[in-house]
Amino acid sequence: GQNIDQPTEMTATEGAIVQINCTYQTSGFNGLFWYQQHAGEAPTFLSYNVLDGLEEKGRFSSFLSRSKGYSYLLLKELQMKDSASYLCAANCPGGNNRLAFGKGNQVVVIP
């Protein structure tokens, strides 16, 4: 089975850096995805990690440690539009590209 754990909410100031953590326990593992979801909207893909290390995409970076079952999403130079829920999801074993999602971390950006 899969168990994906994320903190529920955090508040940060515009222009700051925030780190969102995700720990996972799965019976197998093919990779970890991060999605952004604004209130009332669909989740949108941000990044994924298969191998250990850091993947950078502009203001967003994602890190993975497979041995520790741990990932984080780093948001730099926070903007008001970054206020959203951030979902981590593990790619389940057995193919079919199925994802097991965490409950999401709500980030609130304040001026």
Added chain:
Amino acid sequence: NAGVTQTPKFRVLKTGQSMTLLCAQDMNHEYMYWYRQDPGMGLRLIHYSVGEGTTAKGEVPDGYNVSRLKKQNFLLGLESAAPSQTSVYFCASSYSIDPGDNQPQHFGDGTRLSIL
């Protein structure tokens, strides 16, 4: 391209009524998925399909049926709606190249369903 389109966007049903949610994608994706999202529960997989004519159960399949008669469409049916099925339903689709391949899932805008 429209991407993933869900209809309807909102619906209110009475307990015991039936309905079908439609998901259509124009990206020629092989894989399609239905999720439900409830407060404090995150996204949970209901059913999924790896190709036309095939379906499989996800994490929470009870009370739902699905069909994939055409590659671009994935239908989710509620035969006898219950208040516990009040939720936001998301459809998603993705490419697949090899088993275990990591391809991002693309989501529709969701259907907000209330069962009274």
